[in-house]
Amino acid sequence: MAVAKRVRVKICGITRPEDAVAAAKAGADAIGLVFYEPSPRAVTIEQAKLIIKNLPAFVTTTALFVDADPVLIKQVIDEVKIDLLQFHGEETAEFCRQFSRPYIKAVAMQADTDVMQLAEIYKDARALLLDTYKPGVPGGTGEVFNWQWIPKSSMKPIVLAGGLTLENIQRALAIPNVWAMDVSGGVELEKGIKSPQKITDFIQATL
Template identity: 35%
Template structure:
């Protein structure tokens, strides 16, 4: 089970996340309290191992601006949380994660429109497109005939619910931000415990198969 720690704003936090087993880190370039400047993200990216995905989060940004930030921030993937069309996603130079807000079973049908590298299933839109610390009804995924795409589960994951979320949804990756924060800042102890829980839960699932 892979883990992405999103909303990274400093090198120390990024290095702790990687040392604890994170497979990807996320930089937010959309409106958010966790927003980071592209050059600052780039300074962090170059000091992380090459096998770690560096993912930029955008909302309804222009293609030109995304491509500019990809270069400055040394991104390996982009995550799109806005109203981006399948054609827009396919036009970018790096692999794309398309985020979809899930309120009902019907929203899952949107997955079929996209041929992106991965699909991120997130909670309904709040103040921001993502990063609102709320979850959707995971049981909507039980018995659903999801296409053969890599599913990332996001929205309201934390130390208390991530094991259950994995057991219900069986995602390819889980994505956490506010769930590993204390007073609005990343908490390295919470990150460590979160990553341990995810890795242990996925190991147990493999054993039980």
């Protein structure tokens, strides 16, 4: 008997406890907390602690960094008790694996990006997150890249990010070899402020 595929969903750029709770109640598998000050969705360690304090069990908490100082990363791990690390900069595999948490590596997709090679380089990553390339903007662009660049198979689970919305989720779900969807701007009222209804509608559309 065939087993139905269930695509996982991460709601990224959470800045408020109520948005995290709304994501959990809607069925999100994970939330993302951005520790990158230039981002309009950035949180402090104290904000992150309050957000996680309100989360129910079985929701993975993810900390996003962009070429961060290892001291900050270790502080977040120690104080926030985060589950998973997400690296969005030029971090090497050696850098990513030095911490006491599993990690995923974001890839800024271009026509010549070799996802298979990156899967080998970051061979201990739990997944590769494929996002839209935009010079000087490490994620959160709200723009979609060419999904035809996604390989039909990969040594690593693929997380799709970049411009996902309720309007294009069905097309995204038709892409083979995608393990999870990572959405932020597509479920917001404004940058950093999520819409519980949009979160619910988005997750329901993936089922």
